[in-house]
Amino acid sequence: SVTGACQAIQKLTRVRVVDNSALGNTPYHRPPKCIHVYNKNGVGKVGDTILLAIKGEKKKALIVGHKMPGPAMTPRFDSNNVVLIEDNGNPIGTRIKTPIPYILRRREGQFSKVLAIARNFV
Amino acid sequence: SYRISSDGKPAKFQPPPKPVIIDKQKQKEERRFLSPEFIPPRGRTDPLKFYMERKDMIQRRKVFNIPEFYVGHILAVTTANPYASEKASRFVGICIQRGGKGLGATFVLRNVIEDQGVEICYELYNPQIQAIEVLKLEKRLDDNLMYLRDALPEYSTFDVNMKPVSRLDHEEVPVNKLQVRMKPKPWSKRWERPKFNIKGIKFELPEKKMKEAQKWSQPWLEFDMLREYDTSKIEEKIWKEVSEELKK
Numbered sequence: 150s151v152t153g154a155c156q157a158i159q160k161l162t163r164v165r166v167v168d169n170s171a172l173g174n175t176p177y178h179r180p181p182k183c184i185h186v187y188n189k190n191g192v193g194k195v196g197d198t199i200l201l202a203i204k205g206e207k208k209k210a211l212i213v214g215h216k217m218p219g220p221a222m223t224p225r226f227d228s229n230n231v232v233l234i235e236d237n238g239n240p241i242g243t244r245i246k247t248p249i250p251y252i253l254r255r256r257e258g259q260f261s262k263v264l265a266i267a268r269n270f271v
Numbered sequence: 272s273y274r275i276s277s278d279g280k281p282a283k284f285q286p287p288p289k290p291v292i293i294d295k296q297k298q299k300e301e302r303r304f305l306s307p308e309f310i311p312p313r314g315r316t317d318p319l320k321f322y323m324e325r326k327d328m329i330q331r332r333k334v335f336n337i338p339e340f341y342v343g344h345i346l347a348v349t350t351a352n353p354y355a356s357e358k359a360s361r362f363v364g365i366c367i368q369r370g371g372k373g374l375g376a377t378f379v380l381r382n383v384i385e386d387q388g389v390e391i392c393y394e395l396y397n398p399q400i401q402a403i404e405v406l407k408l409e410k411r412l413d414d415n416l417m418y419l420r421d422a423l424p425e426y427s428t429f430d431v432n433m434k435p436v437s438r439l440d441h442e443e444v445p446v447n448k449l450q451v452r453m454k455p456k457p458w459s460k461r462w463e464r465p466k467f468n469i470k471g472i473k474f475e476l477p478e479k480k481m482k483e484a485q486k487w488s489q490p491w492l493e494f495d496m497l498r499e500y501d502t503s504k505i506e507e508k509i510w511k512e513v514s515e516e517l518k519k
Contacts, residue, residue, distance in 0.1 A: 227388030
């Protein structure tokens, strides 16, 4: 095939919204899917922003964990987790129960508000 | 003087029973555990490379205690993390796999936190690791517990604040013969196939499927002489070397 093997989050991956926002938690007949990755290569890892299609709307989101194994000493989650975000980086929800990797703290400036609402760190 | 038995005849002298001396030091010596990453893999590499790696591994072990553990033990690992509060982060989980040889030896810990399964692959000889504690000693029926990803989450949840279960310090490590119940298929791997040789799952599949899975069995593999790798002599040599160095 023309495209190489892709891992982590790319276009059309179904994703699990992890915060307590209304948009992420109300049931819909289609799961939220990624439609664009804001990256040079189309592969999204932890800390990348993506565009999601939820309930017929487009919303930006931040990847907080994926099923693909990363570098050693970093956690690997059993589902592709995502936190809904506005264009300026403010999270839409108010609480994140699921554990978030410590690596996100490196970009404290960009994601300070998301890290502030996170409860558990891994 | 001679004793008289109840019959009235003199009883034959019976010497007192010999005392059984339990030498605890000797018992400890008999129990040997050589960590699997010391055994070099089969190949044509120069043994000097493995010797140098072993020297570095022993150096690290002198400074930092790596306890004896198998797949199925529940461990708590504290790592140095600049982004964590108090600069140290602690993770508790069950060891599902031990891989790698030499200094790159790794082990994967799994736990389910807040309904989210998390797995972390730690490197044994990474200097970021500050402490490894064995919370519960328990071998399982298999060497590789990757099927826990497809099992019900209750089998992978372990309390983060659990207290270490007291060790008996006897010879045997207890084997937990737990048969795990799985989520409905599809699974990440077809665990019922004989290639994985898993004994720790309670397969609730119909017999037809189990028989179909046996089609992929390769019964000639265990008799294949070219695949044999006898590590007993290598283990003896390395055990002597390692134990001498660690005693210094």
